[in-house]
Amino acid sequence: MRKVEGGGLREQNKARRRSLILEATRALLRDGPDSVISTERIAERAQVSPATVYNLIGPRDKVWEALAAGFMDELERRLAVSGAGDPRDIVRSTVRLFADDPVVSRRMVREWQASGLVFDRSPLLQLRRTMADARTHGLLRADIDTDALAATVAASCVGALHQWVADLIDDEQFLARSLFALDVALAAAASDPCRDQLLAPLRTRGTA
Structure with a gap:
């Protein structure tokens, strides 16, 4: 003992x-x-x-990797506290996490050679879960590979992240572009009865 x-x-x-x-x-x-x-x-x-x-x-590169892991730990904590079950909430929480500490997050993404993997743990796991739930509840078509769909959204969010890191877009545009990528993916995978519901955000919001 x-x-x-x-x-x-x-x-x-x-x-x-x-x-x-x-x-x-x-x-x-x-x-x-x-x-x-x-x-x-x-x-x-x-x-x-x-x-x-x-x-x-x-060594030095591991410092950036450790900072990224810390970001994802904090994201998981925030999602657990909020009980986020909506993919939109997951995307919003992720963007806000980076925007809350812009100096650190921008430098981390610029310096870490594997920064494209930053979404491979969280929020990708949560996106996979919520999209699988959406398919189970009939919002998405039964033939949709929700893991691939979540990975596509995460890749688009990484692209928006790098634009934000380069100061090409501001915080609001970072969020808008990430949500737009999510809405496009969900609308493309929508089941027939839910198509209008999942198309609604695209009809009422610009692409930033």
Whole structure:
């Protein structure tokens, strides 16, 4: 029993230090959009050794990956709290998450080489679930591959994200384009009885 407790305490301490390191990284990024991010600067800000940063996070590219994972953890927490069961709510929550901390999220997406994967965990899992539910309830056609449909929407959202990161569109346009991609996908997959219902958002809103 003591070994289990000791192991658990060590893991808690590692998780706490990892959290401190990531928050220190975010703080450095907020100091300025072009702040230099290095193991040494992160370690100094987090009040740990550079070796601790490397051991708990990894080399520089892993820092961005860890920040992205933290974003997705927070998104999952928000979706769980809100009980989001509507794909529109999932898209809105995702866009707001990035827009809430623009300096950090923009730098993370620019620097992380695998940033196209940022939606592969959350919200893709939630989109798959809600679209499968929509098919089960007859909103979408029975022959629709809802996993592929969710992946298509996520890919469009990644495209809008990169436009936002490049300052080509603002927060409202980021949200509008992401919702437009979702509405197009849902309308294309709509069952006959629900076609007018799922086409309605496209008829009443511009494409931004």
